[in-house]
Amino acid sequence: MYVKIETERLTFIRLNQTKLRSEEYIHLRDAINTDGNAQNVGRMTILPATYIGSPRHMHEYAQDAMSYVRHYGTADLFITFTCNPQWIEIKQELFPGQSPIDRHDITARVFRQKLKSLMNFIVKHVFGETRCWMYSVELQKRGLPHAHILIWLVEKIRPNEVDAVISAEIPNVQVDPGLHEVVIKNMIHGPCGTLNQNSPCMMDGKCSKRYPWTLISETITGNDGYPLYRRRSTADNGKSTIVKLNQQDIEIDNRWIVPYSPILSKTFKAHINVESCHSVKSIKYICKYVTKGSDMAVIGIGAENSNDEVTQYQMGRYVSSNEAVWRIFSFPIHERHPSVVHLAVHLENGQRVYFTAQNAVQRAAQPPSTTLTSFFETCQNDDFAQTLLYSEMPIYYTDAIRRIYSVHPSNDECFYLRLLLVNVRGPTSFQQLRTVDGELCGSYREACQRLQLLENDAHWDQTLNDAVISSHAHQIRTLFSIIISTCFPSNPIDLWMKYKDYMCDDILYQIRNRMGNPNIQISEEIYNEALISIEDMCLIMSNKLLIQLGLTAPNRPMHDAFNQELHRERL
Template sequence: MPSIVSPIHRRYVCKNRNRTLIFIHLNQTKFCSVEYIHLRDTVVNEGNTTNVGRLTILPSSYTGSPHHMHEYTQDAIAYVRHYGHPELFITFTCNPAWDDIQQLLLPGQLPVDRHDITVCVFRQKLKSLMDFMVKHEVFGSVRCWMYSVEWQKRGLPHAHMLIWLYNKITSNEIDNVICAEIPDANVDKDFHEIVMKNMIHGPCSTMNPNSPCMIDGKCSKQYPRALVSNTVTGNDGYPLYRRRSAEDGGKLATIQMRNDDIEVDNRWVVPYSPLLSKTYEAHINVEYCNSVKLIKYICKYVNKGSDMAVFGMQPERSDRNVVIHIDEIAQYQAGRYISSNEAVWRILSFPIHEQSPAVVHLAVHLENGQRVYFTVANVQ
């Protein structure tokens, strides 16, 4: 049976997105603006107002635009300013081996053949996970939360979440929430298999130098991690989670890679929540946020937008007779990568970002920060 995402479906997404972008492009007099202080600096420093207002703007109302992602980042910073740093940073990845997906496939089909099933199941799992944490308060009462959905190059969706709790997690409570060790197969065989299938990184390094995470001969995810007997905090980054060695009581396990059996220890375990991993049987990376320095990076990472590659050239600033037209719509479309899974997600109108409570944007500005709008009458 052919994939649900045929060229017709892809053209449907592109056609509707292009209609929206064309409308924005033809109604620039309603969007074209600049802050007064920038207008004043242009007049004083350059003496040339030719380029002022010569800008095609892609407004923040367009989902996925740079201005849209910037607003969500500012919302996250507003949470931090009002409630302090979040307690948990969670990455939830779709598992194509879920029974919910496998049971809906026709004979001979693979999850890659039915993006509609993958998308719908992940959306339901994501809603269930948020309800599990927020309504059932498995980590305590939740003050606020936000998440963004992204897509990997092979198409599987994943969500980055930030969770703020009323009762802060203390350093001596981290081990009750987050684990970075291989569970004992003799105690819980099913849980051991879940962790081994979903929460083991690589292995990479000398075991697999061609791993995608390897950059300049080193793992970009900093694996293998150091073995420590107790969780250590206060290093202005992620904590050093407890990863006991085999001599200290840590467990060893064997995985298969390229038809070879490789023995791994706790150095290769991605931090996880035993409760979430056992409940959802997927890759759910749970990290404890213990430093304010991480917040800006995490907030920007959660709202970093789609992958793209683009470059451009423009004349030197000394040439004042050349009019430089900056087209944000063209920049947004150039080099944009959208997978089939993301196309189906957008066709079904599932939200890419959600947060609670809502952040109200007030029309307040700094001195000379008010916006000057350009119309057909004054843009010339």
């Protein structure tokens, strides 16, 4: 049923792309003034970000999540809440002979209410006052619906307080039999590994979730931004239990316990994995994971029109029974608090205009306002607004977090316009933004130079600093390659030394996976791999080697030897 509903919605978008079109305002105005014909103007409207679940929609939410990181730092808690089919609220609604898998409608309704109750429980200061939160409901093709939740607290959880909030141990059955029952039923991983090679988590003979963990007597901070939780051995007052696997009794100790919050587990009696996250590296991957989108069942199918995002979205789209029911009920797949305001960045008369053939002339004469043009108007009429930066406006005039759209350095004038907006207070117009000491500059770059914003590499440093918060390693390497190839910073080595660890994150992650060793640390060989990737991009962009751009040349023989060593160790 839901597949028919979604197909109708996507068909509407596809069939109405010629009726609803977009164009930069200055181009629309010039076209109308030239021949008065609106029939041949416009860019095809593809699958928009307003379509829930589309790639653009998921990307917007990932960037919005990183806006919370910019304003409030890393999240304190990452929680995965999974529906429990044994909840009494589900079982009491089943007809005789039915199981929860037969009634996805009941499962969806109960999980939705439980999720609302959980969020209300957390926000009501269970872990302290909550600053902001967001969650995404995931409905995979197998398994039960579950929600990924990020929580930011006003008072950060200190390292010495982690054990008071999160446990990775089997509770004492004599002290708390209720919690012991919940943990034994819901919070034991596997078992897998040598005990069960057929477990779904097994990849290349090892557990992809890194179980069993090492037994340690105290919680310590791990290399990837997550703590290594206290997991005491039975000799150190830790507990163990017996579980059945393949009709055999197996003794399980704390190495197999999924981290949980005792108060949440005991209250909701479900699988609730609670993790403490402290680094930007971990939160960056979490935000991407939380908003990764729907399952795909088919890949590698070429469409006739590779630019048709509607077809690309439909190709490989897999809709499970859980997702179908959830979407038919119009339950949200994302929620967050507070909201995020997107602040536009565009050149004068460069805002995007949506129009039809009937209203094109009117749109050309009276273009709609944007957040940027509204900012200028407010500064013209409000003395207080003239003391604010563009990014500071939502703080005082709305109850939302702001996010200024990023601009690629290759779009040079718009990039320098953004640089002015984050440094100049209270501009009243595009012309006033380009005015320095009473003189109108010919370009935004010239205005930046007159204001000494380009005297050193501070603006490139800020550009990369913004990128490391919200972008992944390969994107940061691409940005760095563009900066050194086309923008010619005065000291590229300093920029490399400051951000090289962020540019190597994915390489380190891949090597850890290939070697099956999560404890591998960053090394000169990994830095060299990143430099080779950067040099390859610079050769494509400017036909220059890194040594010609002021950086140390990568050691390509080391690259060959490193790959041979990896291959030998895998064998």
